[in-house]
Each structure stands twice: as structure tokens, then as C-alpha cells.
Amino acid sequence: TACSSKYVLSQMHPMWQGPLAVPGGDRQSPIDIVVRKSIFDSELKPLVTKYDPQTCQQIWNNGYSFLVEYDDTTDKSTLQGGPLQDKFRLCQFHFHWGETNSWGSEHTLDKRLFPAELHLVHWNSDKYSLFEEAVMEDNGLAVIGVFLKVGKRHEGLQKLVDALPAIRHKGSVVEFTRFDPGCLLPSNTEDYWTYHGSLTTPPLTESVTWIIMKQHIEVSHDQLAVFRSLLFTSAEEDVQKSMVNNFRVQQPLRGRAVRSSFT
Numbered sequence: 388t389a390c391s392s393k394y395v396l397s398q399m400h401p402m403w404q405g406p407l408a409v410p411g412g413d414r415q416s417p418i419d420i421v422v423r424k425s426i427f428d429s430e431l432k433p434l435v436t437k438y439d440p441q442t443c444q445q446i447w448n449n450g451y452s453f454l455v456e457y458d459d460t461t462d463k464s465t466l467q468g469g470p471l472q473d474k475f476r477l478c479q480f481h482f483h484w485g486e487t488n489s490w491g492s493e494h495t496l497d498k499r500l501f502p503a504e505l506h507l508v509h510w511n512s513d514k515y516s517l518f519e520e521a522v523m524e525d526n527g528l529a530v531i532g533v534f535l536k537v538g539k540r541h542e543g544l545q546k547l548v549d550a551l552p553a554i555r556h557k558g559s560v561v562e563f564t565r566f567d568p569g570c571l572l573p574s575n576t577e578d579y580w581t582y583h584g585s586l587t588t589p590p591l592t593e594s595v596t597w598i599i600m601k602q603h604i605e606v607s608h609d610q611l612a613v614f615r616s617l618l619f620t621s622a623e624e625d626v627q628k629s630m631v632n633n634f635r636v637q638q639p640l641r642g643r644a645v646r647s648s649f650t
């Protein structure tokens with residue numbers, strides 16, 4: 388699918404976290420969400436997701452995370468509602484996680500870190516015809532962020548966890564079909580925070596309407612341990628590096644408002 392083929396992140400190394408010069412740079416992500424400073428907006432609607440598992444195509448290791456990619460050539464898997472005026476097409480989802488359960492998320496709630504964070508990446512198919520275009524525009528992308536906590540095993544996640552050993556190395560791809568990303572959303576999709584930000588990986592473009600779910604999902608310790616068995620490095624490299632801590636450092640709010648859909 389377009390959403391990541393042209394944007395191989397393999398050049399990126401986790402150590403790039405520094406303040407890469409970004410044009411403008413006043414709406415960078417991730418951020419700390421100061422809950423008591425978020426502003427309730429009664430105009431914010433519940434999210435409307437319509438995901439067709441048949442559009443699931445493959446899972447691959449891009450050298451920074453693993454991406455589950457969807458066919459985004461039609462409007463079969465979409466996100467609308469919430470803070471959005473347009474319809475957005477799902478192109479992929481991926482995660483960020485730590486080397487221990489004490490940290491790993493990109494966003495935080497009142498500085499609270501979670502062990503991992505799920506990102507479902509969508510692009511504005513009402514305004515643009517390709518992900519590559521949308522990723523450069525200020526209302527081009529919508530990313531749903533879901534916090535993960537360690538607890539009971541997530542049955543829906545297990546199919547994905549079972550596929551990970553086949554993509555241990557950077558650049559590995561395997562077919563992955565009939566996976567419903569809706570099973571990874573919390574039961575409550577009405578309560579979220581939203582703000583305007585950016586990708587948290589190069590090209591770091593300021594094109595993202597972020598939608599951070601208030602309710603987390605639970606995965607087991609063992610499921611998260613399989614995430615950490617992935618490698619940043621390709622099979623050819625002689626030093627293998629565990630894929631952990633693939634999150635960006637938090638960025639300044641620069642006066643942005645974070646709105647909440649709930650009081």
C-alpha cells in the first residue's frame with residue numbers, strides 16, 4: 388500500500404530522537420496531555436470506524452516498528468466523526484514500546500508513561516488521492532492512539548503476535564490477512580483527547596490530527612515480550628539490536644489546545 392512503501396523508515400535509527408530541524412516545528416508530537424488543562428468541546432462526536440478485515444494485506448518490519456498494512460485504494464476501511472470533518476482511509480497500524488513495562492508510550496497522561504502505544508494511521512481521502520500527498524498537508528492524516536497496559540492476554544492481538552517471529556529482521560514482510568483492527572480499540576470510543584500534531588518519525592510532518600483514546604487496552608506480559616523479540620537490524624548485519632524503546636521524546640506544546648470529548 389502507498390502508506391509506507393515510499394516511506395521506508397529503515398534509514399531512521401532510534402538514536403535520531405534529537406531535535407531534528409523541522410520547518411515551523413510548532414506542532415510536533417508526541418506531547419504530555421495535562422488532563423486538567425484539556426478543554427471539553429461538546430462539538431466533538433464519537434469516532435465512527437468502519438474497518439473491513441478483508442483489506443488487511445501484510446505485516447512487515449520497517450526497522451523501527453512493525454506495520455500491519457491495509458489496502459487503501461478504496462474507502463473500505465475508514466475513520467470519520469470525532470473531531471474530523473472528512474473521511475479518512477486506514478493505511479496501517481503499528482506500535483511503540485519500551486524495553487521494560489515501565490515505559491514505551493509516546494504520549495503521556497499527566498506524565499504517566501504506559502508500556503506501549505498503538506497508532507492507527509489514516510489519511511484524508513476526501514481531499515487527497517494518495518497517502519504521500521496527505522502526509523505533507525496540515526489536515527492530511529488522522530492517527531488514533533491507544534495506550535496499552537500489561538494485564539490479561541488480548542485474544543485478538545494473539546494472531547498478530549504469532550506472526551512476529553517471521554518478521555524478526557528489518558525488511559522482512561509476510562502476508563497477513565483478515566485481521567480486524569477494530570478488535571484493538573477500547574470498548575469506549577466516545578472518550579478521547581484531540582490535538583494537532585505531527586508524525587513522530589521522519590518526515591515528522593505536521594499533518595496529524597491526533598485522537599488519543601481515554602480508555603486503554605490490556606495485553607499480557609508475554610505478548611509484549613514478543614514485541615521486544617523483534618530486531619532493528621537486518622539479517623545481514625553482524626550486530627543484532629533488539630527493537631525496543633522505539634518512541635520519540637516529548638515535544639513542547641507551543642500553546643496548542645488539547646480538547647476532550649468528555650468532562
Ligand SMILES: CCCSc1c(F)c(F)c(S(=O)(=O)NC)c(F)c1F
Nearest residue numbers: 390391394506508530586587588590
Ligand atoms: C511516513 C511514514 C509512513 S507510515 C508511518 C509510520 F511508519 C510511523 F511510524 C508513523 S509515527 O509517526 O511513528 N506514528 C504516528 C506514522 F505516522 C506513519 F504514517
Ligand SMILES: [Zn+2]
Nearest residue numbers: 481483506587
Ligand atoms: Zn507511531
